[in-house]
Amino acid sequence: MKIGVFDSGYGGLTILENIRQRLPQYDYIYLGDNARTPYGTRSFEVIYDYTLQCIKQLFAFNCQLIVVACNTASARALRTIQQQDLPRLAPDRRVLGVIRPTAEQTGKLTVSRVAGLCATDGTVQSGTYPVEIAKLFPDITVVSEACPMWVPLIENNEHIHDGADYFVRRHIHRLFERDPRIDTLILGCTHYPLLLDKIVRYVPENVHIIVQGNLVAESLAEYLVRHPEQEIRCSKGGTVVYYTTESTEKFNASASVFLKQPIVAEHITIN
Numbered sequence: 001m002k003i004g005v006f007d008s009g010y011g012g013l014t015i016l017e018n019i020r021q022r023l024p025q026y027d028y029i030y031l032g033d034n035a036r037t038p039y040g041t042r043s044f045e046v047i048y049d050y051t052l053q054c055i056k057q058l059f060a061f062n063c064q065l066i067v068v069a070c071n072t073a074s075a076r077a078l079r080t081i082q083q084q085d086l087p088r089l090a091p092d093r094r095v096l097g098v099i100r101p102t103a104e105q106t107g108k109l110t111v112s113r114v115a116g117l118c119a120t121d122g123t124v125q126s127g128t129y130p131v132e133i134a135k136l137f138p139d140i141t142v143v144s145e146a147c148p149m150w151v152p153l154i155e156n157n158e159h160i161h162d163g164a165d166y167f168v169r170r171h172i173h174r175l176f177e178r179d180p181r182i183d184t185l186i187l188g189c190t191h192y193p194l195l196l197d198k199i200v201r202y203v204p205e206n207v208h209i210i211v212q213g214n215l216v217a218e219s220l221a222e223y224l225v226r227h228p229e230q231e232i233r234c235s236k237g238g239t240v241v242y243y244t245t246e247s248t249e250k251f252n253a254s255a256s257v258f259l260k261q262p263i264v265a266e267h268i269t270i271n
């Protein structure tokens with residue numbers, strides 16, 4: 001049985017990389033729904049349908065555990081899938097998200113108890129981050145900013161150019177204008193680590209920036225220790241297979257930008 005990592009596109013590759021560095025022994029399957037990305041601008045119903053289809057596919061690929069690396073899918077679909085679909089589809093398997101570990105980290109870092117969130121429209125509109133953070137730390141205020149241009153800039157490889165600074169500065173300034181007490185900034189989208197060089201330029205000094213890769217990897221490692229009944233079922237061959245719903249040529253070229261190493265994916269049709 002494998003560990004599945006799912007994202008709407010390329011962004012989850014950054015999470016998978018961190019997971020593989022922390023837990024190299026397991027066998028992984030990555031599924032990028034690149035043909036239907038972006039999820040961030042879609043309705044709840046569509047994001048839920050797409051996410052469920054991808055999870056079913058990963059189950060069909062023999063995944064014991066699935067990490068939904070996509071924040072938008074975690075925010076809009078994960079809870080329903082965990083509570084309604086999983087007991088029916090595969091009660092002995094597990095689907096984990098990225099929001100809970102990020103919420104835990106936020107609580108550890110913020111001193112002012114005001115956190116900023118940069119994310120897609122879908123994630124911000126869902127209100128899932130403030131809700132999940134409030135469950136653990138009711139004293140924390142979350143100030144959110146949707147950054148709808150950031151994913152397209154990255155998907156088109158424009159994030160490395162000067163023009164991208166305009167959009168980064170604009171959203172960061174808006175967020176901190178709204179509440180200058182923010183001392184912790186959540187990058188609540190798998191793509192955003194690729195903009196980190198620019199983001200740090202505009203974020204006030206001494207603000208903690210939460211990048212999810214490492215903390216999701218750490219949280220998965222802790223989960224496997226706490227759940228030996230899941231861990232024992234995960235095969236340990238150190239392999240990874242990449243699947244994309246887009247053409248493999250397109251995926252391989254862009255994925256190599258994300259991972260800075262050659263990637264060879266296989267095509268899968270999902271519906």
Ligand code: DGL
Pocket residue numbers: 007008009011012037038039040041069070071072073120123151188189190191
């Ligand atoms: N992967 C998505 C996320 O983390 C961003 C890309 C999209 O909009 O599909 O929110």
